[in-house]
Amino acid sequence: MMLDTGSTTFMILCTSLVMLMTPGLAFFYGGLAGKRNILGVMMQTFVSLGITTIMWVTIGYSLCFSGGEGGIIGNLDFAFLNGVGFDTMYAGAGNKYPNFIFIAYQMMFAIITPALITGAFVNRVTFKAYLFFLVVWQLFVYYPFVHMIWGGGILQEWGVLDFAGGVVVHATAGFAALASVFYVGKRRDRQSPPNSIPLVAIGTGLLWFGWYGFNAGSELDVNNITTLAFLNTDVAASFAAITWLIIEWSREGKPKFVGLLTGAVAGLATITPAAGFVPLWAAMLIGILAGALCYLAVQLKNKWGWDDALDVWGVHGMGGVFGTILLGVFASSSINGQSGLLEGDGAFFFKEVVAVLISATYAFIFTYLMLTIINFITPVKVNMKDEDDGLDASLHGERAYDDGAL
Template sequence: MLDVGLTTFMILATSLVMLMTPGLAFFYGGLGCKKNILSIMMQSFVSMGISTVLWFAFGYSVCFSGNLHSGTDFFGILGNLDKAFYHGITPSTLYSPDKRFPEYIFIAYQMMFAIITPALITGAFINRVSFKSYIFFLVLWQIFVYYPFVHMVWGGGLLAEWGVFDFAGGITVHATAGFAALASVYFVGRRQEKTDPNNIPLVAIGTALLWFGWYGFNAGSELAVNSVTISAFLNTDTAASFAAITWLLIEWNTGKKKPTFIGLMTGAVAGLATITPAAGYVDIYSAAIIGIIAAVGCFLAVKFKEHKGWDDALDVWGVHGMGGVIGTICLGFFANSAINAAVPNGIFFGGDGMLLLKECVAILFAISYAFIFTVLLFKTINKFIPVRVSNIEQTVGLDLIHHGEVARQQ
C-alpha cells in the first residue's frame, strides 16, 4: 500500500532539488559578465532537457539496475539495461517494500541530481567554451563520469560494497564536478578579460534558491521521514550558516578588510556543499564545526587558486570541489552511529579509522578520475569541434554570437 505521507514528502524534495538548477543559473548569471549572461544560464537550463532524455533512455538503468553483490551489474562500475526506457516500471510500482512511494518519484529525484552535476562545472569556463562543444561534453561526461560514480556509491556498486558512505553527493556530485571544473580550466586556459559580477542581486536570488533547494537535496536523500531526515535538514542549514558567517569574518579581517555580500553568499554555498556527504550521518554540533572548517578550507582553496593563476571564473573547484573533498574527509572523523545506525563511527566517536581511510581512498579516486577523464574528453572533442571560442567571440560576447540574444538592452 502506498505511503501517502512519504510520497508527498518525496515529491516535495524532488521539486526542491529541481529548483536548484534554475537557482544555479541565476547564481552564475549574476556572477558572469553582462555579455555572457544568457550563455552561462542556458548551459544550466539545457542540462534539464538533455539530462532528462539521457536518464529516460538508459541513465537511470545503468545507475540503479543490478548490483555487485548479486553479480548483476558490470563489475560494480555500471548497472545493466534492465530498466532502460523505464522498462517494467509503472506509476504504481513501489520503490521498495519498506519505502512505499512510487519508483517514478525516485527516478525523478535522482534525475535532478544528474541534471545539476554537470551544470556546476560550467561556472569554471564561463565566456570561453562554445555551446556546441558543451553539448557533447554534457552528454559524454554524464555517461562516463557521473553515471559510474552514482552506481558505485549509491547503486550497490564497487564503493558501496567496500563500505564508502556519501549521504547526498559529496563524492558523486561536488568532488567530481569540482575537479572536472579544474581540468576544464587547465584545458581551455584563461579568459581574455576578467570582469566583476554584473548583477549581485541576481546572485542573491540564485543563492536563496540553492539554499532552499538544498533542504530537498540533503533531507530527501534519506528517502524516508524519520530522525535522520530531520538531522539532515537542520544540519544543512546549520553548516551553511556557520560557513557563511565564518567566511564573512575571514574576509572582513583579510585582504580589503570589508565584509562583502558575494563573500557571505559564497561561504553559504561552501557550507552547503561541504555538509552534503555527511548531512545524515553527523550530529548538530559536528555540523556547526564542519561549517566552520568548510569556510576556512574553501576560502584558502580560492586564495590558492588565485595565487596559482588558475582562471576558475566562479570558484567551482574552490567551493564545490574542495567542499566535497573536505566534507567527505570530515565524515571519517565526525560520523556518529547514534544519529544514523547505517554508518560506522568516525574517529571522534570511537571509530577505528577504517571509515576515514575508505572515504579518503574513494575521494582520491573520484577526483583523479574526474580530472583526467575531463582533460581527455575536452581534447577529444576539440579534434572535431573547437572547444575554446575565439578572442573576437569573447570580445563581442557569446550571448550575441552564439545565441543571437542579449540579456538586456544597453
C-alpha cells in the same frame, strides 16, 4: 504494500526542491558572470534540464540503478524505464512510495551535477562542444559514481558512505571544472566584475532553499535522520557564511556580500556528504571549517593563476572533498549506525579518503582527455572575436539586457 501518502508527498516536494536548484544555479552563475556572458552560462545550466532528462529516462537510470552488483556500472535492464510501472513501489524505505518518484528525485541530481561545472569555463567554451561534454561526462563520470556508491556498486559494497553527493556530485564536478580550466586556458579579460550581485543573492537563496530537498530528501524516508539532515544543512551553511564573511572582512577591511553568499554555498556543499551521519555539533564545526578551508582554496587558486571564473573548484570541488573526509572523522554510530575516526573507526575514515581521492582524480583526468577528443569533433574553445564580443551575442544572438538598461 500500501502507498504512504505522507512519504510520497515528501519525496515529491524534495524532488521539486532539487529541480529548483538548477534555475537557482543559473541565477547564481548568471549574476557572477560579466554582462556579455549572462545568457551563455545560464543557457548551459538550463539546457541540462532537457538533455539530462532525456538521457536519464532512456539509459541513465538503468545504468545507475539496475544490475552491476559490486561493479562499476549497471546494465540496460531498465532502459526507457522498461519494466517500471507507475504502480511499482520503490524497494527501499519500506515500499512507501512509487518508484517513479525515486527515479525523478535522482534525475534532478543528474541534472544539476554537470551544470555545476559550467561556472568554471564561463565565456570560453562553444555551446556545441558543451553539449557533447554534457552527454559524455554523464556517461563516463556521473553514472559510474552513482552506481558505485548509491546503486549497489563496488564502493558501496566496500563500505563507502556519501549521504547526498559529496563524492558523487561535488568532488566529481569540482575537479572536472578544474580540468576544464586547464584545458581552455585563461580568459582574455579577467577583470569582468559580477553584473548583478542581487541576481547572485536570488540564486543563493534558491540554492539554499533547494538544498533542503537535496540533503533531507536523501534519507529517502521521513524519520529522525531526515530532520537531522535538514537542520545540519542549515546550520553548516550559516556557520560557513559567517566564517567566510569574518575572514574576508578582516583581510580586506570591508564586509563583502558576495563573500557571505559564497561562504553559504561552500557550507552547503561541504555538509552534503555528512548531513545524515553526524551530530549537530559536528555540523557547526563542519560549517566553520568549510568557510575557512574553501576560502583558502579560492585564495590558492588565485595565487596559482587558475582561471576558474566562478570558483567551482574551490567551493564545490574542495567542499565535497573536505566534507567527505570530515564525514570520516565525525560520523557517529548513535546517529546512523556508522562510527568515524573520533569514535575509533579508522578503517571507515580511510575508505572515505580513498573514495574521494579516486573520484577527484578520475574526474580530472577523464574530463581533460574528453575535452581533447571533443576538440577533434568540434572546437571546444571559442575564437578570440567571439570571446571579446561575449557569448550571449556571438553564440546565441541574444542579450540579457537592452543597451539602455546597463
